[in-house]
Amino acid sequence: MEYGLDPHKNKSGGGISGPRNHNFNSNTADRSVSSSTREHSPAVEPPVTKTTLSELDVNKIVNNPKLRHDINFDPDLHFRPNLDGEKGRRKTQRANDFWNTMKAQLRSYIMNRDQFEKELVIDGEWCLPSTLKAIRGILETLVPQRDRASVEDTFNVELLMQQFRKGVADLEKLALWLSQLLKCHCAPMRDNWVDEMVTQLSNGDRNGDVQLLVAGMQNLLGVLEAMKLDVANHQIRCLRPLLIEDTVHFEQKFFMKKIALGRVDIAGAHAWFRRASSLPDILSIEGTVHTQGNTWDFIKALVYLILPSKSSEMVPHTFLFDEERLIKLRSDMLDLINLEVCMYLFRNLDTQCRLQESLYSILDDTPTTSSLVTSRPASPADDPILSLATLPEPSHFSASQSKHLSQERGQFIRTPGGRQVWVPRVEESHIVSSATSSPRSSPSSTASTPDTSPPTAFSLSQPFTDSAPQVRTSLLDILSSSTTNDKWAALAPALGLQILRSTTTPLSHLPQFESHLAFHLSNSRSRVYQEAEARVLGQLAPILQKLIETYTPLTSLQIFEGATTPRTLPGTAVLQVNGVKEEITEIATRISHIGILHWRVWAPLAYLVDPDVEEDPEAQPERAKNKP
Incomplete structure (x- = not known):
């Protein structure tokens, strides 16, 4: 896992923000893009290569189910280097080991080239040529076809290594060519970083400074990685509408294969949904007729699932892509x-x-001591x-x-514990x-x-x-x-x-x-807590009901736009003026968005079909559509 998805937009516009600063930490856990990248010895392979960057290729993006699900909920979702946690620490350590090894090898080569080459016959390839090959491979993926010939002629690794062995390699000239090439294709925000790389390589070559030479190559790889991230994040922004609109079809196709292989527990999810009708009516709304039928039963079960007092409730396996969002909702409800x-x-x-x-x-009316118990x-x-x-x-x-x-x-509503509690109407609440x-x-x-x-x-x-x-x-x-x-x-x-x-x-x-x-x-055993929970649910219910009615006929893209760009719902202008908690509205919006999208994917796959009936998984969606 080389790269992760970050829901918070970088101040510099995404990707890597500056020279030699790849350590972008986020409070949000990373999502894995790929776990298939092979690990190599840090002594011979640089930390950034064409292989590691292949995770950012557009074909990997459009076939990544977790990314395609997450993109529905965050308009600022973008890739960044995955340096969080223990794996990130090990990755950083391997990179440092590689650059330190390169410094030691270059110093040994300069001091005694013959001895170094004798040892090289035994040990095989060393850091410098492997780095040049990595740079060449990445350049070929970033530049358009018209510039490929220039890359092949100017950045010929075998020729460069021959020139290096004979002491005639002109790294300053090579750095200037790289600068012109990169500035033609990278974002203007990267220009200063490119200039720093040119200065380091030129001065290092001119003065025989190994430290500067290695720093220049390190920055060169950093610029190339940033350019690849910029391209990937631009592709996410461009593809977002198409990916969101195709979410339900893509996920159903993906999960039908998993169901056929027995990798998703739809029996447990089906049983969880069947129990929804017997749950306490914690979202009862006086005088409201729920026309959504099974959809509202599912939303009720979802709200019940995120209550902190129900934290011991087993989360169905069908929510595997929404686990972090449910944890966050439960925390915010608390x-x-x-x-x-x-x-x-x-x-x-x-x-x-x-x-x-x-x-x-x-x-x-005479002064007296406080009547409070002391x-x-x-x-x-x-x-x-x-x-x-x-x-x-x-x-x-x-x-x-x-x-x-x-x-x-207001109205009386029943708490999950069975007690009746008076809850003022949301729009007229004195809270x-x-x-x-x-x-x-x-x-x-x-x-x-x-x-x-x-x-x-x-x-x-x-x-x-x-x-x-x-x-x-x-x-x-x-x-x-x-x-x-x-x-x-x-x-x-x-x-x-x-x-x-x-x-x-x-x-x-x-x-x-x-x-x-x-x-x-x-x-959750306290009656004060239980009644406070009931009051929050009482304020949540009418807003949630209005959102479900509003979102149900919309497309996935329209729901995304409505949920991530809050607008005043029909009939709620008075509520906003009278001070409805915006925290409640935000939570209701998140529940509605997660719930409706989840229902569209999983209703025909798990909730509205009997998992005990032997049937072709691909026929289940059609049969579920015909169920009332």
Whole structure:
């Protein structure tokens, strides 16, 4: 695996960004382009050759199933050198060994040519001619036919080696010819790199400086590799519409061969889909008739699959190309749910403080000591500030109640655990979204502490707090300071302090509140967490339903354009104005895109056919089309 796919566009426009800097690390795991490249001894073969670069040939691109799937989801997908992880470290080490070997060989040749050539008869080919052959081979793949004759005449490896042995090789002249040739075909951004290569080869030849000569050849190979990457990335951009439009046909043809060979477990995938109809109706939408039938059952099962509370659920083998995307979705769902837990506890705490202040100001207008409990409770349930049910404000019983009615509209939905929870309508929810996007990380581990703290019921509408958006923004800022897999556990104390400081609660209650918060975060056994999850699903459902209805009649390319270039969906303008969480909309878009494309590929291959029936795999898609 010499090259990987990177979803983040390089600042310089793709490929390699500058001289002698091939170490492009990315937070996104590489996708393998090919694993068939043979490994050779680093002592005789340069790190970049025509063979290693063949992975970037257009015929390899159009026949790479993983690339053709990933290109549907990322408009900035491009190739880059694969130097990540342990394999990348070994590849870098082999390259360094090769260039060090070349330096040692050139010095030995200059000091005692006869002795070096005697040893060469025993050891075989050495680094210099193998590098020249690699350069010649790569040049032939990069230049058009009209320049091939010039390459054959000027870059004749046997002639160059004869001139080198006789001490008459003019590397400065060769470098200038290479400069003119490369600048005719490479991007202008590579010109400075080419000039550096010319300077190193010329000065190295003129002064007999082995260090400069080797650096010049190293840069020459680097420029050639960058040019090949530029060509491959340009081909991806040009071929993208055709590749995306042909995704379903290509993948069905590819996977039918795998199914025939028994390499894909469609029986397990079929059983997983059959169980979808019996899943809790976590996406119920009042008054909505789902005309998509089996498609909506599949989407419901997909949403159920990415819930952090269902992380033990076995992912069907049919999702093998989407595994990373599902992991990311589950991580982002955990972020949203935990943020909902934080904001709920903040509003609960803030309401208690405001209510107590209001009651005491009515009963007694003389200064008194704080009525908050000062002794440390034995458990979160013993702290009235943290565990008492939310009480309605006097405004709920006043004549001005009408202005709060928009927050009362909603519906009861059932949590995965079977409890009913009141969820306000998304477009009228008082949960205010921050403009900051949700931080991304892997899901944290689930706490195992039993749920001993009776949470405040979500069925009571919590009064709107003007400071809620600022609190949420401050929590997001704290979360953005960490990218570790267990960031929620690591940052729980800081989050608890920020929430407590945003209310009038004395800081003496911080230890209890930190314990209270840490218990509920990422804890699928906590009722507060379960109800926060239900609220997130309640906000997700109408947006997801609208997207499924919008995307279903579209082509794969139209879905790609709609999903990667967000547009306001019909009937959602009001929702956007009223502050629907853009994080929810983004997640719904990703679920819809992955789900519809996956359904189109796999419904006729696994989900709508009985895998126990003996049948020609190529006949299954036609039979599935006729199923209701």
